Amino acid sequence: MTDPDDKARLDALSARIDAVKEEHAPKPRTPDHHSQAQLAWRMVIELVAGLGIGFGMGYGLDAVFGTSPWLMIIFIFLGFAAGVKTMMRSAEEVQSKRMAELAEENDHPQR
Template identity: 40%
Template sequence: MANKRRPDETGKAGPGEQHEPDLRDDDLERRRRELDAKIAARLHSGSDGERGAKSGGATGYGQAVKLSSEFIAGVAVGAGLGWTIDRLAGTSPWGLIVFLLLGFGAGVLNVMRSAGVVAQPGPKAPDKRSEGSED
């Protein structure tokens, strides 16, 4: 590819000349400044800057502890039930294996419910689309 140069007023392009910035450069610079302003506004909005950042981190750790404890509780209850059934019925290790897997599934479901990925159990809300159309 050939080296493209922009000619100056005389029609010649000098090897080390600086050119005026393109309109694209001006647009990019304007968008960068707008983005900087938006980021600064979000960082300083809400509560005080440093205190808000610390409480956001504490909220994240709290959510992580809550989700992990729900998962561990599901697995532990499943293993405990399986071990108890094995001791009472003499079916070792099948009760432990089955209930450990069931506890794992229950733990995953509890974590997904707490995170809001799966809907909570209970009565369904009526569908708004079907209410208005009575034929």
């Protein structure tokens, strides 16, 4: 038979092992809210929105000032530039989140 003292030590050791296992257990993967397809659609929509807004502003100003099609052409290029800038900002945001995730994984390597 085992001593009560041995039983208590085994229980304490078992509790410590369980705590370490829980600490190093792999985390369940949560669904990624920014999958590659969603990111691609977001970027396409940002670009098309920039082009659409630029076209609308240029067309409206051309109608007011009678400068057809010059302001429309200028504002289409400005809208394109704004859309590309917004796309780049979105890409940087996603990249910085991914780098933070990788840094966190490297700080806590799995065994």
